[in-house]
Amino acid sequence: MENFKTSVTVETVSKNQNTPKTGMQKPSNAFVGASWSVLLVGVTAFCIGLSNAAMLLNEKGYYFTLLLFGLFAVISVQKSVRDKMEGIPVTEIYYGISWFSTIASISLLIIGLWNADLELSEKGFFGMAFVLSLFAAITVQKNTRDLKLSNSDR
Numbered sequence: 001m002e003n004f005k006t007s008v009t010v011e012t013v014s015k016n017q018n019t020p021k022t023g024m025q026k027p028s029n030a031f032v033g034a035s036w037s038v039l040l041v042g043v044t045a046f047c048i049g050l051s052n053a054a055m056l057l058n059e060k061g062y063y064f065t066l067l068l069f070g071l072f073a074v075i076s077v078q079k080s081v082r083d084k085m086e087g088i089p090v091t092e093i094y095y096g097i098s099w100f101s102t103i104a105s106i107s108l109l110i111i112g113l114w115n116a117d118l119e120l121s122e123k124g125f126f127g128m129a130f131v132l133s134l135f136a137a138i139t140v141q142k143n144t145r146d147l148k149l150s151n152s153d154r
Contacts, residue, residue: 026150027143035139042133043067049125053118062112067130070105074134077102078141106134 046067050060076098083090109130113123 025146027146032143032147035136035143039133039136039140042129042136043071046126046129046133049122049129053122055116055118059116063109063126066105066109066112067133069101070109070130070134071137073098073101073105074138075141078138079145082142082145102134106130 047064050063053060076094080090080095080098084095109127113126116123118126
């Protein structure tokens with residue numbers, strides 16, 4: 001009589017279908033909505049602040065470009081960090097450039113605001129709106145990826 005080895009894997013899915021087979025939890029609709037709302041609020045506040053600021057158009061363009069650069073940079077960092085965690089190959093040059101771009105955008109904003117001829121409250125407003133937008137962009141990217149993974153597991 002032959003001896004057969006069998007292995008059984010048990011995968012569980014919670015009753016409300018929020019935990020896909022990979023063990024990763026699907027973000028709630030409330031969290032996804034809040035993340036998008038915060039991103040919209042941060043970017044809108046920054047842009048409204050720019051339009052109301054008493055500065056030259058080229059200065060406004062500088063700060064708006066920094067916002068776009070920062071948003072792209074943090075999304076790249078989030079993606080490359082997540083890819084590394086999941087074992088997806090990421091080149092070290094891209095990983096390094098992502099981090100450098102993030103740090104550069106924040107540093108350039110700080111330097112620009114430090115030297116700007118604005119009230120201290122305006123400088124604080126721009127700094128907070130910028131950081132809020134960057135954090136929200138990271139969260140939206142994470143949620144988008146988690147939702148895509150959870151939908152592909154079903």
